[in-house]
Amino acid sequence: MSTITAQTDFDVKGLCIAAPGKSDVDDFVRLINEKLAPAGVNTLVLRVDFGYEYKSRPELRSGNPLSETDVKKIVSACKKHNINLIPQVNLLGHQSWASEIGKLLEVYPQFDETPSIKLPAEYKWPNPDGLYCKSYCPQHPDVHAVVFDLVDEIIEVFESDAFHAGMDEVFYIAHDDCERCKGGDPAVLFAGEVAKIRNHLAQNDKKLWIWGDRLIDGKTTGIGLWEGSYNNTHRAIDLISKDVVINDWHYEKAHATPVLFASKGFDVIACPWRTPEVATNQVKMIGMLKNNASGEMKPRYKGIMHTFWSGARTFIDGMNDVEKAKDDPSVKTFKELVKVW
Structure with a gap:
């Protein structure tokens, strides 16, 4: 296979993807060796969530989880190619999906921000409850003892210098259904949760990565409910530590929001998904911003990460190029992206 020549000087040329299933680990390692490394990937965010054989919290293992041996195969491949490997466990939001409760709230239902809102047998959006995904209560006195056990263990086994906490699309926060959070300021609650996670990681010199959508004013910008916030969490952008790394995802247009984050002092990474033109425009945008930035701003435009x-x-x-998957739009987008980054 011929090596694809890099066209940019981005610090981050990344891929964010679900961790492989146990039976796919060896194929995933071959993918790293034969496809990702030659394409210039230097950062790999793996969405692990509860798909690891946690020793600290075995009750939170999902079915057929990855073992330490499985993970070390991936770690070894990434080390071989100098790929920065970062594990992700969704914190705060995304504690359910459609009609299925996530493992954390299944095992610890007392952590639910909205205990009276039940998941429907058939999920539809929009719905009267405003239900997209459940959140855990950031002010529950016991929640962080549990989730930080997972965070510490997954960072250690992945031998990582950073952790991705997700924290995107948090629709349930400061909810009237929560006796601790009702009446609270969503921005203060969101920023407080970011701070708790960031400060916990900083004790061991680890960095926090999060998605950026909750820090964008979706109404004023017109970016909307999903890629921006309609519930006032966006004001948290002025309340959180500047060493949090922002993954700024936009899937329909190459919105210029990296300027917002960089001007606030954050390192920022643009993140596309399944539209090649959007992905290539994001590469051009980050390149243009770097080339025209002040000395202070230039290093904050870190690069791009495919999702x-x-x-x-x-x-x-x-x-x-297996027939059933070769035309997947996100795969096609990635293939186009690596030609220009």
């Missing part, structure tokens, strides 16, 4: 939201098996097959 893949189907299973790792689909990505593996798509990258290997």
Whole structure:
């Protein structure tokens, strides 16, 4: 396979993808060796969530989780190619999906921010409850003892210098259903949760990465409910530590919001998904911003990270031109992205 020549000087040329299933680990390692490294990928965010054989909290293992041996195969491949490997466990939001409760709230229902709102047998959006995904209560006195056990263990096994906490699309926060949070300021609560996670990581010199959508005013910008905030969490941008790394995802247009984050003092990474033109425009935008930035702003434009939201098996097959997956739009976008980054 011929190596693709890099066209930019980005610090981050990344891929965010679900951790592979146990039976796909060896194929995923081959993908790293034969496809990702030659394409210039230097950062790999793996969405692990509860798919690891946690020893500290075995009750939070999902079915057929990755073992330490499985993870070390991936760690070894990434080290071989100098790829920065960062694990992700969704914190705060995304504690349910459609009609399925996530493992944390299944095992610890007392952490639910909205205990009286039940998941429907058939999920639809919009709905009367404003239900997209459940959140845990950031002010529950016991929640951080549990989630930080997961965070510490997953960072250690992945031998990582950073942790991705997700924290995107948090619709349930300061909810009237929560006896601790009702009446609170969503921005203060969101910023407080970011601070708790960031400060916990900083004790061991680890960095926090999060998605940026909750820090964008979705109404004023017109970016909307998903890629921006309608529930006033956006004011937290002025309340959180500047060493939090922002993953600024936009999937329909190459919105110029990296300027917002960089001007506030954050390192920022633009993140596309399934539209090649958007991805290539994001590369051009970050390049333009770096080239025209002040000395202070220039290093904050870190680069670009592709996001893949189907299973790792689909990505593996798509990258290997397996018929059933080769036309996946996100795979096609990634293939176009690596030609220009």
